[in-house]
Amino acid sequence: MGGPPGVDFRGSGAHCGEPMVEIHLGECLEVISTFASASFDLIYIDPPFNTGKTQARTQIQTRPDANGDRTGFAGRRYRTTRLGTKSFDDSFSDYLGFLEPRLEQAYRLLKPTGSFFLHLDYREVHYAKVLLDSIFGRDSFMNEIIWAYDYGARATRRWSAKHDNILWFAKDPSAYTFRYDDIDRIPYMRPDWLGPKRQPRERPRRTPGGTPLSAPAARRKRDIRLRSHWRSWIGSCAYTRIRATGCSTSLRAVGRLANRR
Structure with a gap:
C-alpha cells in the first residue's frame, strides 16, 4: 500500500510475508x-x-506485589506505576x-x-x-x-x-x-406465562430482582390489554408484584387493580 511509511505486522503460515496489519503514524x-x-x-x-473538555489518558504498568495499591482477580495485589499521560482538547x-x-x-x-x-x-x-x-x-x-x-x-x-x-x-x-x-447470539427472553420453552435459545423473562415475571393484568381483567410491543416495569406500594404492561391506559388500570388488592 502506498503513502507514508507504516509499521507492518506480518503473519506466518499460509500468509507468511503478507502484511496483515499496517499502522500509519500521521x-x-x-x-x-x-x-x-x-x-x-x-x-x-x-x-x-x-x-468541550480536555480528554486525558494515563498509561500504567502493574506488577505483582503483596503490598501493592491495586487488587486484581482472586484478591491478588499489584503495584501500579504511572508511565505517562497524554491529553487533547x-x-x-x-x-x-x-x-x-x-x-x-x-x-x-x-x-x-x-x-x-x-x-x-x-x-x-x-x-x-x-x-x-x-x-x-x-x-x-x-x-x-x-x-x-x-x-x-x-x-x-x-x-x-x-x-x-x-x-x-x-x-x-x-x-x-x-x-x-456469524453474529454472536445470546438466549433471548420469553415470559414464563407463555408456556414451556419452545426454542433452544430462549430463557425466562424475569424482573430486575430475578423473580419470574407474572402475567399481565389483562389475563385476569379483560378490559386491560397489552396494546404495544413496548414493555415497562410497573410496581405499586400496595401490591409489589411486578407486571408487564404496554400503554398509558393500561398503566392506570393496573394501578387501580393493584391498590384494590
Whole structure:
C-alpha cells in the first residue's frame, strides 16, 4: 500500500510475508488521501466526540506485589506505576467541518460492497447523520447501533447518558456484505406465562430482582390489554408484584387493580 511509511505486522503460515496489519503514524486526512480508491471492505472510525473538555489518558504498568495499591482477580495485589499521560482538547468550533473531509475520504475508499461505521454519542451523532446522508445518500443508511454501558456518572438532574451511537452506512445498499450466521447470539427472553420453552435459545423473562415475571393484568381483567410491543416495569406500594404492561391506559388500570388488592 502506498503513502507514508507504516509499521507492518506480518503473519506466518499460509500468509507468511503478507502484511496483515499496517499502522500509519500521521495526520489522518493526509495519510488516507494517499490510499487507492475502492480499496477497503470496512471502515470504522471513533473520532473525538466534541465534549468541550480536555480528554486525558494515563498509561500504567502493574506488577505483582503483596503490598501493592491495586487488587486484581482472586484478591491478588499489584503495584501500579504511572508511565505517562497524554491529553487533547476535545473542543471544535466547527465540528462538522472537521468531520466532512474525512467522511468524504471514507466514501471514496470503500469498495462497492463495503460498509462504514461512525462511532459518536448524543452530542453530535444527529448532525453527523444528516452529513452522512448527503455523502452516502439516505438509502445507504442501514441502521443505528446502540453501544450501551452501565458505568459512569449518575446524573441527578436529567437522564444519564449511558450509551454511544454507531451509524452504519453501506456504499451500495443493494450490494453490501452482511454475514447473518456469524453474529454472536445470546438466549433471548420469553415470559414464563407463555408456556414451556419452545426454542433452544430462549430463557425466562424475569424482573430486575430475578423473580419470574407474572402475567399481565389483562389475563385476569379483560378490559386491560397489552396494546404495544413496548414493555415497562410497573410496581405499586400496595401490591409489589411486578407486571408487564404496554400503554398509558393500561398503566392506570393496573394501578387501580393493584391498590384494590
